Amino acid sequence: MKERMLFGIGNGVASGALWGLVFLAPAVLGSFSPLQLAAARYLVYGLVAVILLVPRWPALRAHIGRADWKALTWLSLLGNLVYFVLLSICVQWSGGGAAALIVGMVPVLVAVVGAREPGAVPLSRLAPALLLCVAGVVLMGYEAIASTHVQATVTQRFIGLLCGVGALLSWTAYSVGNTRWLAKVPNVSGHDWSLLTGVATGGLALLLAPLAFADGGAGHSGREWLGFWAMAAAVAVFASILGNACWNRASRALPLTLGGQMIVFETLFGLVYGFLWQQRWPVAVEVLAAFCLLAGVIWSAAAHRPKVPTVASA
Numbered sequence: 001m002k003e004r005m006l007f008g009i010g011n012g013v014a015s016g017a018l019w020g021l022v023f024l025a026p027a028v029l030g031s032f033s034p035l036q037l038a039a040a041r042y043l044v045y046g047l048v049a050v051i052l053l054v055p056r057w058p059a060l061r062a063h064i065g066r067a068d069w070k071a072l073t074w075l076s077l078l079g080n081l082v083y084f085v086l087l088s089i090c091v092q093w094s095g096g097g098a099a100a101l102i103v104g105m106v107p108v109l110v111a112v113v114g115a116r117e118p119g120a121v122p123l124s125r126l127a128p129a130l131l132l133c134v135a136g137v138v139l140m141g142y143e144a145i146a147s148t149h150v151q152a153t154v155t156q157r158f159i160g161l162l163c164g165v166g167a168l169l170s171w172t173a174y175s176v177g178n179t180r181w182l183a184k185v186p187n188v189s190g191h192d193w194s195l196l197t198g199v200a201t202g203g204l205a206l207l208l209a210p211l212a213f214a215d216g217g218a219g220h221s222g223r224e225w226l227g228f229w230a231m232a233a234a235v236a237v238f239a240s241i242l243g244n245a246c247w248n249r250a251s252r253a254l255p256l257t258l259g260g261q262m263i264v265f266e267t268l269f270g271l272v273y274g275f276l277w278q279q280r281w282p283v284a285v286e287v288l289a290a291f292c293l294l295a296g297v298i299w300s301a302a303a304h305r306p307k308v309p310t311v312a313s314a
Contacts, residue, residue, distance in 0.1 A: 008253030009262065011246040016265025018243030022084060023099060023270030025235050026091040027277060031220065032228055034088035038081055039205050039212035040232035045080075045240040046202010049195045052241075056192060063187045064196065071181050076201040079174030080240070081208065086167035093160030096274040097140060102164035104137035104267035104293070109172040129299035133264060136292030140271065143285040175263070179251045190248030194241060201240075264293045 026037060053060075090099040108130050112123065123130075182193060220228070250262055268290055275282055282290070 004253050008250045011250040011253065012262025013265050015243045015246035015250060016262065016267075017269045018238050018246065019266040020269025020271075020273050021235050021239045022087060022266075023091060023096045024273040024277060025231055026088040027096055027274065029228055029231055030092055031224070033212070034085045034092070035208065035212040036228075037088050037232070038084045039209045040229060041084065041235050041240065042080060042198075042201045042205035043209060044229075044233045044236035045198045046205055048237060048241060049198025049202060053192075053195045053199060056195070060188065060192055060196075063185060068181075068185060068196075069200065071177075072196055072200040073204070075174055075178050075181065076197055076204055078170050079178065080197070080201045081204055083167050083170045083174065086163040086170065090160045090164035090167060093156040094164060095160075096270065097143065098157075098161060099164050099167070100267045100270050100274075101137050101140050101142075102161070102168050103171065104140065104264060105134070105168055106171050106175065106263045107133055107296075109168070110175050110263070113172070113176050125303045126300060129296045129303060132292045132296030132299060136264070136289045136296060137267065139285055139289035139292065140267070143283060143289070171263075178248075182248060182251055190252060191245040193248050194244035197244060198240060262297070264297055268293060 025041075026034065029037060087099055087103065090102065182188075182190070185193065188196070247262075254262070271282070271286065271290070
């Protein structure tokens, strides 16, 4: 039990480190639209997923049916395309810190939903950990929103925040739905499920591409497009394929209420990458926020530790 939990937490941290790249890409590629970012990332994701899945498909075919493909399509739409487009708008118009604040609230929503699952840890035991997570993301968001690192109008900031809320709801629905569906396909590994998700997402990206690239390469040089596709490929491989595989392993190894807490590492790594891109050190409030988030996750992990029966109860 302990080894399984440590395995799940380790994979949760790894997925957060890889997923943190999604906060960096829209900032680095600020001259490209969110639709272009999403279409390029998921076209590459789909292509790589197809290549890796071909030799594995004969063994998987018997375990994947129409219902599974339908679920993969909806999960891909919610957790990939819709989420990343909304997140990119939030990063570009409201700043990476504001996006981290909003998406960092995912663990709270997932824990509330997961608390209704059979055998889940009650919310009363999770309340202190959840409050620390909330305090952490609020502190991060307050400092980021008050900063002057993003130049945008008031209207753009407001729309960006609304898109951030949309990304929060989209990712929460994906996180819960993906965990529940993984339980229905025990014969499919987390890595294979990630590849199948990539195939479904790539198909959706093909439908999005004509709209995203309708103006061709207007306004960008060949060098800018080269950097654009290089970043899209990096995010596709590291965040989508490797990150999703780590997340699926964590989802299977951890209860839903604890698995949701692992998403805070995406926020933490996203902020670290943002500090590196802005070439600055975090201020005291941001350090305190990071401490609150980490403490909340550790407290949540402790709440899920099975109780050792006492002599009296035995």
